[in-house]
Amino acid sequence: MNDISIFDIIGPNMIGPSSSHTAGALRIAHLAGKLAPSKILSVTFTLYGSFAWTYKGHGTDRALVGGILGFLPDDERIRDSFEIAAEQGLEYKFIENTVEKDLHPNTVDIILHCEQNTIISLRGESIGGGNALIRRLNGIDISLTGAYPTIIVHHKDQKGVLAYITTVCSGIDLNIAFMKVYRKAKGDSAYAIIEVDSDINPSITSVLKCHEAIIDATIVPAI
Incomplete structure (x- = not known):
């Protein structure tokens, strides 16, 4: 039940x-x-x-x-x-x-x-x-509820991007509750949806965008 x-x-x-x-x-x-x-x-x-x-x-x-x-x-x-x-x-x-x-x-x-x-x-x-x-x-199918503080990372589908994202999150002591990647096709545009257990320091977006494959990063507070 x-x-x-x-x-x-x-x-x-x-x-x-x-x-x-x-x-x-x-x-x-x-x-x-x-x-x-x-x-x-x-x-x-x-x-x-x-x-x-x-x-x-x-x-x-x-x-x-x-x-x-x-x-x-x-x-x-x-x-x-x-x-x-x-x-x-x-x-x-x-x-x-x-x-x-x-x-x-x-x-x-x-x-x-x-x-x-x-x-x-x-x-x-x-x-x-x-x-x-x-x-x-x-234009990319995703799943976002807004139930958790969320980081949305728009990036190119390349090796090493997700490792970089998780390293940055770990570096500011963010515990990832759920994470999933959605993409148009292999090697194309993609979104990583990272839902975490605590409020997110806005400075993380500028750090994430230091990676050459990351196009943008947006914080969505829980609602």
């Missing part, structure tokens, strides 16, 4: 009518916002399945914008996220895709347009109970 937590029964502490359509959606967008390397100028949300059919009534739209703004699921500002986005100069739009059906019913694609002409794309699923799963990042 699987273990069941109290949150599986009563759901998360949140603003909104649905743990899947509001809290889970916000968590996806919150993670997306943390992956932005610079200020987000505009964002496009493509909604699938039940997200596409019910997002206005369930407040999914306001939750997604609130997540990009950095709000947590219990933040009362979610109700006013459209107005706050306008005040901050954040542009956003929603696209309803009711054609593609071979997806999780609560799926959203997010494209972030950031300063310095940087574009980040990802796909997220709201998997119930306010939980979320990032399934794709910049």
Whole structure:
């Protein structure tokens, strides 16, 4: 029998009518916002399945914008996220895709347009109970929940890169809980997802990027 937590029964502490359509959606967008390397100028949300059919009534739209703004699921500002986005100069739009059906019913694609002409794309699923799963990042299939403090390392698929990453983590006394590598193809672009048991010193990113095969490193705090 699987273990069941109290949150599986009563759901998360949140603003909104649905743990899947509001809290889970916000968590996806919150993670997306943390992956932005610079200020987000505009964002496009493509909604699938039940997200596409019910997002206005369930407040999914306001939750997604609130997540990009950095709000947590219990933040009362979610109700006013459209107005706050306008005040901050954040542009956003929603696209309803009711054609593609071979997806999780609560799926959203997010494209972030950031300063310095940087574009980040990802796909997220709201998997119930306010939980979320990032399934794709910049065209590479990954798995990211945000349940642990996480380091995301974008690198070239080369020998020695993972050894360097684990050595750096060990050097600042980080205990790795889970680590997995996702790549397009052998020798191509790849992401290492490193989930750890404690908060992460921001200085680790500059040390990681000293390796010639590492393109970027991003810290995603637990949510």
